[in-house]
Amino acid sequence: EMSEEEKTFMARIEKGEKIEPKDWMPEGYRKTLIRQIGQHAHSEVVGQLPEGNWITRAPTLERKAILLAKVQDEAGHGLYLYSAAETLGISRDEMTELLHAGKMKYSSIFNYPTLNWADIGAVGWLVDGAAIMNQVALQRTSYGPYSRAMIRICKEESFHQRQGYDLLIKMCQGSPEQKAMAQDAMNRFWYPALMMFGPSDKDSVHSEQSMAWKIKINTNDELRQKFVDQTVPQAEYLGLTIPDENLVWNEERGSYDFTQPDWNEFFDVIAGNGPCNKDRMAARINAWKDGEWFREGLAAYAKKLPLRKQA
Numbered sequence: 202e203m204s205e206e207e208k209t210f211m212a213r214i215e216k217g218e219k220i221e222p223k224d225w226m227p228e229g230y231r232k233t234l235i236r237q238i239g240q241h242a243h244s245e246v247v248g249q250l251p252e253g254n255w256i257t258r259a260p261t262l263e264r265k266a267i268l269l270a271k272v273q274d275e276a277g278h279g280l281y282l283y284s285a286a287e288t289l290g291i292s293r294d295e296m297t298e299l300l301h302a303g304k305m306k307y308s309s310i311f312n313y314p315t316l317n318w319a320d321i322g323a324v325g326w327l328v329d330g331a332a333i334m335n336q337v338a339l340q341r342t343s344y345g346p347y348s349r350a351m352i353r354i355c356k357e358e359s360f361h362q363r364q365g366y367d368l369l370i371k372m373c374q375g376s377p378e379q380k381a382m383a384q385d386a387m388n389r390f391w392y393p394a395l396m397m398f399g400p401s402d403k404d405s406v407h408s409e410q411s412m413a414w415k416i417k418i419n420t421n422d423e424l425r426q427k428f429v430d431q432t433v434p435q436a437e438y439l440g441l442t443i444p445d446e447n448l449v450w451n452e453e454r455g456s457y458d459f460t461q462p463d464w465n466e467f468f469d470v471i472a473g474n475g476p477c478n479k480d481r482m483a484a485r486i487n488a489w490k491d492g493e494w495f496r497e498g499l500a501a502y503a504k505k506l507p508l509r510k511q512a
């Protein structure tokens with residue numbers, strides 16, 4: 202039985218109204234948003250690590266400038282998203298501590314290593330491509346601050362996707378060795394990119410409720426299919442082979458049939474056992490410790506300011 206408040210809330214959701222921080226909302230709605238936005242913010246922050254790894258080794262000054270800008274954008278995305286989550290009554294420090302304690306997640310994709318320069322292209326093209334597919338839909342999410350953050354993030358994310366694709370065009374038109382590096386990157390990133398959309402709909406615990414609240418607009422499988430359909434022609438243009446022998450156009454459905462990722466691998470990665478989970482967490486925890494003196498200094502300075510004004 203729904204309370205009056207809940208009925209009014211659901212009517213607003215159904216009309217497509219945005220819910221704002223001071224509006225009444227069910228506790229489950231608030232908690233789901235903190236989980237999803239917080240996880241999304243953590244993904245942006247942890248997502249800097251695999252690419253940051255290549256900044257010092259970018260092959261040209263131009264590529265280095267592009268990569269630096271992109272990694273800085275990811276930091277910015279993390280900050281907007283932490284701010285959006287803070288409007289729901291949790292602080293950024295609390296979310297950080299929950300991440301470090303293993304009580305909040307970040308995207309599975311960032312637990313895979315970037316082994317060669319072409320991986321930077323594959324991350325832009327496939328990983329950011331998958332992220333945009335999800336984030337474009339989230340621009341219409343029912344929570345106002347999240348929806349507005351997504352609009353700006355999508356613009357920057359499109360640049361990231363384009364720079365990755367551009368990098369791969371250069372490599373695919375280069376020497377046979379460069380083309381082989383691009384194919385190797387594609388082989389390693391294809392299935393992890395498909396996993397970014399989350400488990401298949403039958404195993405997605407949150408989708409039904411999140412869609413009723415219009416936190417999520419599409420199911421995990423719908424977005425995964427859209428991503429495959431969009432990406433196949435892009436791979437063909439590059440002359441790269443998608444590592445899936447069962448990938449075939451299905452005339453009846455007007456979509457590609459494809460092999461699902463290995464879901465055991467996915468659940469293993471999100472349980473903490475992917476190739477880089479330990480490194481990623483150690484890097485974040487060390488960065489948090491290393492920054493402690495600076496955070497303390499900022500807080501001490503902020504306390505002094507009002508006293509100075511009085512004087």
Ligand code: 3HC
Pocket residue numbers: 236237240241242244245248275306307308309310328329332335358396397398399400404405406407408411417421471
């Ligand atoms: N990685 C890690 N965990 C995942 C996951 C993934 N790819 N997909 C699902 N999960 C987790 C869920 O968090 C949930 O676990 P929990 O209950 O402990 O939180 C469990 O698996 C079951 O999945 P559900 O389908 O029930 O979960 P959701 O309804 O939350 O759907 C989602 C998953 C589609 C990823 C959704 O949370 C979402 O749309 N999130 C916002 C987008 C996001 O986080 N993007 C990060 C991608 S990368 C990025 O943005 C950075 C890049 O730009 C560099």
